[in-house]
Amino acid sequence: MDDVHRRSTTMPVVTMIGGGQLARMTHQSAIELGQCLRVLASNTDDPAATVSADVVIGSHDSLDDLRRAAAGANALTFDHEGVPLAHLQALEAEGVTVHPPSKALHFAQDKLAMRTRLSALGLPVPDFVDLSGDRVAARAALREFGARHDWQIVVKAVRGGYDGRGVWLLDDEAAALAVIDGADDATQLMAEAKVPMRRELSALIARSPFGQGAAWPVVETIQRHGQCAVVLAPAPGLSAEVAERAQQMALRLADELGVVGVMAMELFETSDGELVVNELAMRPHNSGHWSMDGAITSQFEQHLRAVLDYPLGATDAVAGPVVMANVLGAAQAPSMSMDERIHHLMGRIPEAKIHLYGKSERPDRKVGHVNIVGVPGASIDEVRERAERAATWLSTATWTDGWDEHGE
Amino acid sequence: MDDVHRRSTTMPVVTMIGGGQLARMTHQSAIELGQCLRVLASNTDDPAATVSADVVIGSHDSLDDLRRAAAGANALTFDHEGVPLAHLQALEAEGVTVHPPSKALHFAQDKLAMRTRLSALGLPVPDFVDLSGDRVAARAALREFGARHDWQIVVKAVRGGYDGRGVWLLDDEAAALAVIDGADDATQLMAEAKVPMRRELSALIARSPFGQGAAWPVVETIQRHGQCAVVLAPAPGLSAEVAERAQQMALRLADELGVVGVMAMELFETSDGELVVNELAMRPHNSGHWSMDGAITSQFEQHLRAVLDYPLGATDAVAGPVVMANVLGAAQAPSMSMDERIHHLMGRIPEAKIHLYGKSERPDRKVGHVNIVGVPGASIDEVRERAERAATWLSTATWTDGWDEHGE
Incomplete structure (x- = not known):
């Protein structure tokens, strides 16, 4: 040297x-x-x-x-x-x-602890009940809870569920009791009341050990088969007041729990316009993938900044509305290879931002996503159409608008 | 499996x-x-x-x-x-x-071949002369060429020069002859007439094997100590007509030479508003680093698309004007570590996009760059001030605006 x-x-x-x-x-x-x-x-x-x-x-x-x-x-x-x-x-x-420390991560691992803590903090959560204990006690607790909510309930595994796994949407007593009876002894369950909702939102924030917080625009998430399929950033038509309330809830919770890094607070916007907390994730999250191309600081850079106690980056949108659409493994093998699909997509939508994860394709497996960044003032519907067209093409090798690749 | x-x-x-x-x-x-x-x-x-x-x-x-x-x-x-x-x-x-193939890369390796070929294609180049041959012949050729241009000339190594190395800006006969006398026998030299210029521009394009071409907005490059220091994207005040002419020249040349991948054509804008080709690079180029944050498709993604014969991506700016400023190793060791400098920069300019290369710092060595993406309609001077302030801070741990980190 x-x-x-x-x-x-x-x-x-x-x-x-x-x-x-x-x-x-x-x-x-x-x-x-x-x-x-x-x-x-x-x-x-x-x-x-x-x-x-x-x-x-x-x-x-x-x-x-x-x-x-x-x-x-x-x-x-x-x-x-x-x-x-x-x-x-x-x-x-x-x-x-x-980072996040175990004392915070605990609440992302344990849905019952999360519900209990949020409730104690006065944050809006659905009614819920603990179904741990022996099977007899659990059945009794479930019967009481279900009857009270007219069996419009969700049974959840307290730990380990994600992307629709460990969640059972139910609407009658027999089905609900069957979940309890079918669960192995190691699986702790809980139940929640279904929330009559307009749509799902996500408030993505970051917090540093120093205590600095930063919030991205609140987004709308669209689920399919129990997992995130499309994200609209920002959530269309969301009032500034409600958006700010969602951001404040997430920032306050991160502060109360001592979260460090990126945190997603998944929310229901109820039919009467209220917010209810659904899930928490203390890491970069599917609802923040749009930020890679659409925000000044992506959630991945921000997560690194936070865990290293660097000051956080600007979270503003770079340009207009952004739509993220996940690329999922198709039910049936597409008629051409992923490499060929990429080729066609690039030819047809040269502004599509492709993100592939290097994973093999299995049905419904997330193997990538596509971001489309709209120009300022663009219609989010138009941006969404392009994003979903691109992602569906990469998933299935079919064009949602009927375009025929072979010109026949 | x-x-x-x-x-x-x-x-x-x-x-x-x-x-x-x-x-x-x-x-x-x-x-x-x-x-x-x-x-x-x-x-x-x-x-x-x-x-x-x-x-x-x-x-x-x-x-x-x-x-x-x-x-x-x-x-x-x-x-x-x-x-x-x-x-x-x-x-x-x-x-x-x-990719690019040897037949094209030849012209990026050999400045004399490049000048000769561009001249044959009718592209605007400065007057030039070959100084190969024995020393007596070279001195005679240089004397004739220098006298013709009033000794406003540049002597260059035909091969291997970059970032100011292998280039001698001269203005008298003795100094010019000394370059020839001082060169070792292996160094082939040439001379060019200095071009009275207003500024330097760069036309960055990409070409695929299929023959598709794509051009980014033409940028202004600002050199210091013979290497690129700042890039303004797009070049301020450049008429659409001249910008398009530069793009067309670069696309045409790439086509004539069979370039595949990204190519930068460095240009002089002369005092009377004409364009003259200075250098060629057949790879991603410092004048395209702004595209990482400021264009829909970055030069690095585009280079991969081109060499794989994928269709090329959109080259539009994502938002407003962008300024890239290089982070150079300082002449004297800064008063704090790079990690500390990053910390302070992130605190003061949270929208700065930092790109570090993982290199040790030596005087004038390029160790990173900073991009600032302006909002649509932003003043490029204001964006430039932030970008240069950020890059100078990372280089030297001093703020160009006199801000005192210690609040003294």
Whole structure:
């Protein structure tokens, strides 16, 4: 190394537990900040493991693997909520900087604890009931709760559900009791009243250890088969007052719980225009993917800034309305390869921002997403049509508007 | 692997020769397209080698190393112009897809060939003279050329110069002859007439093997110490007619030479408003870094699209004017680490888009850049002030507006 070679303080290292698409996209932002994201991945062909230069192969269920991944890193964070809390507490006791900390992450892992805490904070949540305890007690509690809500209820696994798994939408007693009877002993359940709703919203925010908060515009999320399919940013027709209320709720909760990093608060906008909290995620979230192309600071860059206690970035939209549409594995194998589908999409919609996760295609599996950024003042319906047309094409090799690729 | 696991045709692999910042930033775009950029890097701590999962360590001067890097890749491309042409011809003969091809890259490697070819095509170039041959002949040719141009000339190395190296700006006979006398025998020289100019411009375009072309808005580039310091996108006050002429010249030249990938045509806008071609680069270029945050398709994504013969992406600006400012290593070590400087910058200019290359800081070395994207209709002077303030801060830990970090 020559004499004038002057190395700055080495850039910080963030470890992300989980090698999925959220880690993959966080790595893109790490590169910009002069870093390389370290990922703990289960397999060498996980989405993030195939693109990062710093990969630890191991399991998030193994404390030793977590220790290996954390060694020498400035902060440890997550692309999913599945790490056992006891392991995180052990790491914290050993001096590892865990963001979000276990005391906060607990509420993203345990829906019952989350509901109880939100309720205690006076935040709007649906009526809910704990169905833990023995089967007899659970059946009794469910009968009372169901009758009170005319059986318009949702039974949920307290832990581990995502993308529609661990959630049962019900409308009669027999079906509800069958969920309890069918659950194995290890599955703790709870029930919630269904909320008569107009639509679903998401308030995405970030919080730093210093306590700085930043909120992106509130978005509308559209679910299909229990998972996020389309995001409209900002939520069309949402009043500034309601949007700000949603942002304040999310920022306040993050502060109360000591969240560090990005947090998504999924909300119901009820039929009478009120807000009810549905779920929490303490990590970058599908409802924030639009920010990669549509906001000044993406959720992935912001998550890194937050966990490193850097000041947070501007969250304004860069231009007009943005629509994100997920690319899902199709029910039947498309008639051409993904590479060919990309080729056709680029030819037809040259402004589509394609994000692929390097995953194999299985039915309904999220394998990528497409963002379309509208010009200022653009109609969100028109932007949405292009985004959904693009994503459906990548999923299925069919055009929603009937365009015939072969010109026949 | 389970039965429903359905792998699409594997995504293509692009190999980039050179592990510098251009490869590093191309990898960010590769990730979005479902790929991982393979890089041939000299060292494991090269900017791209520290972030990509697919790194071949070797030299671009070794045909065997080039072969190892090319094995199994869909296309081979470059982050610099230094690969020996004979090696590329050998690879092409072996069936490797080299983009840009050797027949085109030749003109980016050899300034004399470039001048001669552009002149033959009727494109505007400064008057020039070949100074190869023995020293006596070269001195005679230089004397005749210098006298004709009143010694307002530039002597250049035909090969290998960049960022101000291999270029001598002269204004008298003795100094010009001293360059010839001081050059070693291996250095082929040429001379050009200085162009009385208003400013420098860059026309950045891309071309695919299919022959599709795409042009970004023409930008103004501001040089300091012989290298690019600031880019204003679009070039302020440039008439639509002149901008289109520059784009057409670049697109036409790319077509004539068979360029594939991104090409920058650096231009002088002369004092009387004409355009003269200065240099060519056949790769992503410093004058296109603004596109990472300010254009729908960045030059790095576009380069990948082009070398893979995908249709090209939209090149429109996303929002208002954009200014890119390079972060250069300072003459003297700044008073705080880069990590601390980032912290302060993020606090003061939360909308600054920071791009760091993972390089150690040496005087005048490009270690990163900052983009500021203005809102539509923003004043480019105001945007430029923020971009230069941000980049100078990262370089030197001093604020150009006299702001005192310590509040003293």
